Structure formats: structure tokens, C-alpha cells
Amino acid sequence: MEIKAFAKRFTHLEDITRATCTLRASGVHNEELALVDGQLAQVVRIRKDVVTLQIFAGTEGLSNHAEVVFLGKYPNLKVGPHLMGRFLNAYGQPLDGAPLPEGDGTELGGPSANPVRRAQPSVPILTGLPGIDLNNTLVGGQKIPFFADPDQPYNEVMAMVALRAKADRIILGGMGLSYDDYVYFRQTFREAGVLDRIIAFINTTQDQPVERLLIPDMALTTAEHFAVEQGENVLVLLTDMTLYADALSIVANRMDQIPSKDSMPGSLYSDLARIYEKSLQLPDGGGSITILAVTTLNQGDITHAIPDNTGYITEGQLFLRKDSDTGKIIIDPFRSLSRLKQLVIGKQTRADHPQVMNTAIRLYADAQEARTKKENGFEITDYDQRTMAFAQAYTREILAIDVTMDMDAMLDTVWKLFAAHFSREEVAIKQEWMTQYWPG
């Protein structure tokens, strides 16, 4: 990073903790960047002439005589077409060898969008996965996480969704990504021939956790550029937000903040909202930012502070679960929810969509009840038998993450399953659609 000739230099640190250092300096700006022995740091607190710096790479091996240079600028990124197809680190430096243009760019963490300048999301994002498109339709400008246990293939599903969604641009923010997953993303995007649409900011588990805090801002500042300036529909992938929140709690702890629930900082809700609320739909056919995130859970526990706060911020969640009956990974139809689907289903999709979706889920729920009955040793009826057979087929052909088809084919498949297992009366959908779509 370049250093201006007149930059202020200091050479005595008063305090060093594991993530921060303190020194006496004057004329320092809040949130200003500095270099501490060449390591990037940011001002987090000023009290009279005592300045506290957060050092992103940690303070290991730091001397109390380290040279501190204040840079007079804020975290920023030079955004533009030169980023296309590039893989960068949390500081926006290239991971892929080739140089990037020097110079200052757009400040990260810009202000919030004026609510009255937003448009209501209204364009469905189709992914080809029936578990999403049929039951939890995504809408441009939405923010929605995958809630998944660490052993589930959430990154693979996310990559698949990203490739199928017809986004103009895909921005990947990887936080605490395993090196293997980083390579997986790179290969997958290359093989799909979409590298020119991708921009990735990567922090792997090899990097310092505190550096992760820069990743969402890097990704979203880039997204805002392409959505606002170029009118593009941008899809932002953030994985894993749980590790991001962990980094927040590390910094809060070093700053002696009093932890609230689950050792998380009291500001967790605001910190997460600041990121997720960057999703937006611009009016008059303008661009959009859609955020697809991953929040890993501990054994499916959604009451932990991270998934809990996330659930209050995002517009629904997608739950991955292994179905014991078929052995397939499915998108759980009960616990998953897309809050914005009401804005598009049956309007931008076929008119029978809402009823077909609800009826199938109702019958699937009947199957669950029948199964419980069976497990508890109660007698089961013919109807119970049929619901369970339906549920198996529905799981394989609709819920499993390894099936793909277009929207109309999904609806037709469900109609086919209805007819195979039930009478018309049992399905009880509006007569008009029965006549039109009931097979045979």
C-alpha cells in the first residue's frame, strides 16, 4: 500500500493485545487506516491522544517499538470491470498472481439505501431446484441464508444455485472458507465457463479471522457498483456468516465489551443487518442485489444467537436436511421459507403454483403424521399408506437437491404425483385447475 510523504509516523506502542494495539498520537481520524510495521490496521477508538488500532492480521511478533503510519484514508476498493473474473483476498489484493490497478477507490461500508427509493422485489430468480423454485421461490433483491449443519454440502448447493440463477454478476465472499472449498469454487466456476461473471473475495481458514470482517463490505461495495452504476442484477454469495460473527465476537472481546447471549457482542443484530440490508431492488427496471448466505448451525440449533438474529433479519431461510427414508439431501419444506415468494408465485409463475405447492406440502405433512403413527405401533390406513408412498416420490423428484427442471415441469411433476397416489377429492384443488392439469 502506498504511503504519502506527509503521513504521520509514530514508533512507540503503549499496549499490545492479541488483536489491538494502543499508542499516543494526535490528529487521527476515527476508522482511519494505518500500517503497523507494514500490517494493515484500523482506528477503532480515540480517547484524547490515546488511539486504539485493530490489527487485522493479529499482533503476534509485534514489537512495542513498531512503526505506525496513519494513512489518512478508509478501507476502500477500486471497483470496476478490471475485477471481473478475479480472486482477491480480504484487502482486495490479488490471490491469482496478476496485478491490479493501483490507487484509491470507493470507500467500503457506504450508507444505507433510502427506503423510499427502493422498489418492491418482483422478479423471481429461478434456480432449477424444485425445492427452491417450487416451494421457496427466490426473488431479486431478497436476502436469504442456507441454514445447514457443517457436514452438509451447503457450498456445493450454493455454487449450483449461483450458476443456474440468471444473474449478470456473481460475487463470492468467502469467510473462513476451507482451502478445499476455495479451490472447489474456483474450479466449478472455471469449468462452467462463467469466470468472467465472477468476482471473489476470499478469506480461508489459513488467514487471520479478524480479516474476515472486511469481506462482506468488499463484496457488497463491489455489488453496489455493478447494481447501481451498471444496472446489473448481482448475486452475492456469503459463506460462512457464522464464522464472520465469530470474528466479531473476537474483536468485541479484545475491546473488553460485555458479551450478550452466546458470547456474541450486543451489537450482533445491527452488525448483521448492516450487511444483509444491502440487498435491494432498484426502481424502474434498475439493478438489484440479492444475497444468498450460509449460516452453519450446531446440530440444527436455530435458537443460537447467530441463526436467531439472522432469522429476524433475512427474508426467510433455506434448510438443508438429510432425509432418512431416501438417503437424499433435501430442502426441508417445513422449516424453509421464502418470505418474498408471495410477491411472485401465481403471478409471474403459473397460476396453479400456490395451490399446488401448498397441497403437496399438506399431503407431505400427512405422510409425516402417518409415519409417526406407524413408528408408535398404531394401525395405519390405506390413506396413510398412500401418503407415505407419495412422500417418498415427492422427496426423490422434488425436494432432493440433485434434481433440476424448469418451473412448468416442476408443477407437472407434482400433478403427476397427485394423480398417481390420490383421488381428486383428496387433493381438493380449485376445480378450474383440476380440469386443466389433472393427468389423463
Next chain:
Amino acid sequence: MTSPTTGTVTGITANLVEIRPEGPVLQNEMCQVQAGDASLLGEVIKVTGDTAFVQVFDSTRGLTVGSPVIFSGQRLVVQLGPGILSKKYDGLQNDLDKFEGIFLQRGLRSEPLDPDHRWSFVPLATVGDPIRAGDWLGEVDEQGLPHRIMAPFTLQGTWTLDRLVPAGEYTIRQEIAVLRSDAGNTLPVTMVQNWAVKEPLTVYAGKMRPGKLLETGVRIVDTLHPMLEGGTGFIPGPFGSGKTVLQQALAKQADADVVIVAACGERANEVVEIFTEFPELEDPRTGRQLIDRTVIIANTSSMPVAAREASVYTAMTLAEYYRCMGLRVLLLADSTSRWAQALREMSNRLEDLPGPDAFPMDLSATIARFYSRAGMVTLSNGQTGSVTFIGTVSPAGGNFKEPVTEATRKAARCFYALNQRRADSKRYPAIEPLESYSKYLDYPEFQDYAAREVSPHWIENARTLSNLLLKGKEAGDQINILGDDGVSIENHLDFWRAELIDFVLLQQDAFDPVDQLCPLPRQDAMSTLVLEICHRPFRFDDFQQVRPYFKRLINAIRQMNYSAWESEDYQHHYQELEGILAEQATELAV
């Protein structure tokens, strides 16, 4: 007026700024902190020795020690005058429509009221009248509502109306009256005045216990756990349990003159939904656009945290202002948990000793004080006005044993507990009928009112329904433990009576044009009908007959719910119901 106190910045931690003032400062005084080109608004929240701690309502990026500060001499105020209705404000009463560009640049301010609009003023008072604070001097028509122009709320003692302009068109800054005190001082009056948001606006003659039903058209609320004009209530619920849908239903349907929605730290897209839908929707009672009677305070979750705290006070002050005009105001805040979290963030930066879950120790008192600003009041002219307040709470992990839910439970009189299990089984609105309560059912004032104005057996019906629901729950537990054939048929009947009540009275389709709003007479008729069925003797030989029979009853009544009141369809389904009931009559006769 003395020149304002100035000061300099001595410390910065996120949006908490330490300032050394060169003169007197007030607790909660507003100030402007100069950060480069931007002038940031802040509020004094603590004074220690020669340091004032200020929470800044914006990002403090780039602020330096030594930056100049100017104190305003007054606390956070809102502008009160005609033109508030249908506005979209942020938490500090900036008119969001007046900002250019997509993003909210920091330090921007905009006029809350339109200074050039000419209002058609009609005098209500007469020259020579004795005038006290809040007395009505005249009125203008604001979107079909009589917006009273009142004597300054800060007026001390009784003054005399010295001059009053004749009916005509005036802007809010034009002088419309002059008041004179006994000592001969004169005071010019315009249509606009300021009020500090954290100070309750109490220029009324007295506050009464609520006694009148606030009709919401939501059956489980009106019939089972009624909310009253001037009452307080809260809706806690885990995410996905339908808090926002319920609040929006209340905002759309409640029988109030003015509805103020404070979107406090919630999703921007939800506010956009209100912006998009309300201008399209018709007020079911007046036929005007819903947006005409609505004010939106949008401080969504990514907007500055300190302004989130201010937003609920701003909303409450606007509500109290319209109450002073003798209007019935409904204030909805979604969500008060985000407000409490804003308090927690600040308390944390102040390094206060924390209370439970790191919330400030006085959280409970702060919440109680806020709820106490709602209420039904008598004005000095004998008219009444009310502020009904319903807040949502977003309990961490969906667990009601957390500080905000517990503190709010102590302050609010009605409790509408949203339940995940009900939401999962799509029983909407997901208000748990037995856990929820309305303390107003015990108010003799309300009992009298309900018997007189609504229906002679309204209260009794509510109690009987609750009892039947409880019985049904107990029967359900028995069935679960002992199995279907391990209990008597009477147990099955108890269970299905409760299911009947649940499916046809408690559940309601917020998206169905007919079912979404159920007027009181219809609610009364339906609960009477359902109770009549519940009290009938039934005879079944086998428990297996109970379920299909009640399913048919439920289906017939639900179809009635979806049909316009006493329409042909409605009659058709009613006859269907009578047919099903008649089967049992023959059964019993045998």
C-alpha cells in the same frame, strides 16, 4: 437568548463521542458535531465531570479529536403541525421523500412539514376566550381529518385570545393568533410547534381507564382478547410466526382515525411493502386511501442505531399530538426489541454495569415509562382522545424468558403470544389462545360498555370460549397419552369442540378479501353460532365418527367465513351446516 454552548471532541468509540463543553449542557441536549464537511446530529446521554457523552445519530467515520461541537440548547424535538399524515419519516422526523439519490448520505436533514402548503383554516375559538395549553384555536382539513390547531403546549397558566385570523388559506409559519397573558405579554401563534420527544405530551384534563373496544376485525383479538381504545398490548413471537403480517393487518383494519407505524430496526422491504400497498388500499371504513390516515416512521435495521432509539419516541409524540385533537390513534412499533438492543449497544459503549443479557439495568423502567404514554384522555373541552399502543417483541431464540419480553409483560395489558407450533401448522394468526390474555376483560368499565354497545353476552362468550379451548387442550393431552380408544367419546367431543372454535373463529385468512376483516356484529353472530353448536348434545357410537363429522362442520362454517355476510353463498353454506346438524338431531331422536 444566550449564545449556544460550544465544545470540542475529546474521544470517539464508534458512535459514542466524548466532548468537553465550554459552558452548561443539558442532559439529552442535542448538538451538532462537525466531521469534515458533514454536520452530525448527536444527543447528550451522560455527563461526567467536564465530559459530555454524546450518542451520534450517524457514522462517525473521519471524526477527529478537537473537532468543534455546537450545542443546540434543546432536546430532540419534532415539528407538530398539519401535513404529517401519509408522510414517511426516519427516526429523527426527516422526510425521506425529500432526500435525493438512492443512498442516505450522512448529516443530511430535511423539513418534516411542507412550509409552502396553504391550509384552509377555520377558527374554532373566539377572541376574548381564555386559552390554556393545547386548547383548540381552529382547524384545517388534513386528508379528510379535522386537524386541530392548538395553543402552544408549553403555555403556562391561562391566557386570553387577543387576535385570531378569519377563515382562509394560511401556511404553517403564518401567524394565525395572538395570545395575551394577564401581565400583558403577547405571544404570536402559528400552526406549527415543537415538542421534545422524550417528554410525554400531557396537555389533557385527565386520563381515564380504557373502556371502549378498539375494533380490529381480527376475531381472536376482538372476540377473545379484546384491545381497547387507549390500551396497550404486545406481540412477542419467534421469527416466521407472522408478527409482521398481524401488525400490518392491524394497521390496515383497526377502527382508528390515525395509524402510526414505527418500523424500528426491521427489514426495509417490509416498509417498502407498506409504501407500495397502502396507497392502493382503501380504508374499509372511510373509503379513502389507507395511506391518508397513516404515518410511517421508517428506521430500518441498517439505518443508524441511535436514531432507532429516537424513532419510537418520535412516533409516540406524533401519536400524542393527534390524541390532543380528540382523535383515536393506533401506534404500532415493530419491533421494540430492536429499540431495547439500541439501548444495550449504547449502555455497553458507556461501560455501564450490565443487567441481564447485557441489557441496561433500567430497561424494565424505560419500557414501562414508554408504555405509560399510551392511554385514553379527556381534553379540557370535554372531548376524548386515545393512543392505543401495540408493540412487537422479537424474543431471542423464541424464548419468552428474556429481559425484553419479561419487562414488556409487566407494562402491557394485553399479551398476544405468537406460537411457533401454531405457525408451523399454518394456524394463522398464530396467537396462542390460552397463553395470551387481555386484562381488559376484567375491567367493569369495559364489561358495561361491551354489554351496552357490542353485545349483551360478549364478555361471557369470551370466557366460555376460553374454557372450551382449555377443556379441548386437556382432552387432547389425554388422547395423546392414552390413545384414541383409551378415552371416552366425550373426551373426543371436547377435543373437537376446541378444534371447531380454533378453525372457524381463531383462524383467519389475512389474505382473503372477505375473511381478513370480520366486523363486530358478524363476530358476535359467529361466536354465538359456534357456542350453540358446542352446547349441543351429540351422539356417536364410535370415536372414529367424531373427526369426520366435525371436519364437515368446520368446512361448512369456514366456507361461510369466506362468503360475504348474509350473501347467497353464505346462506347456501349455512343451510349445508344446518343439514349436517340435523343428522345428529335424528340420531338423538332414535
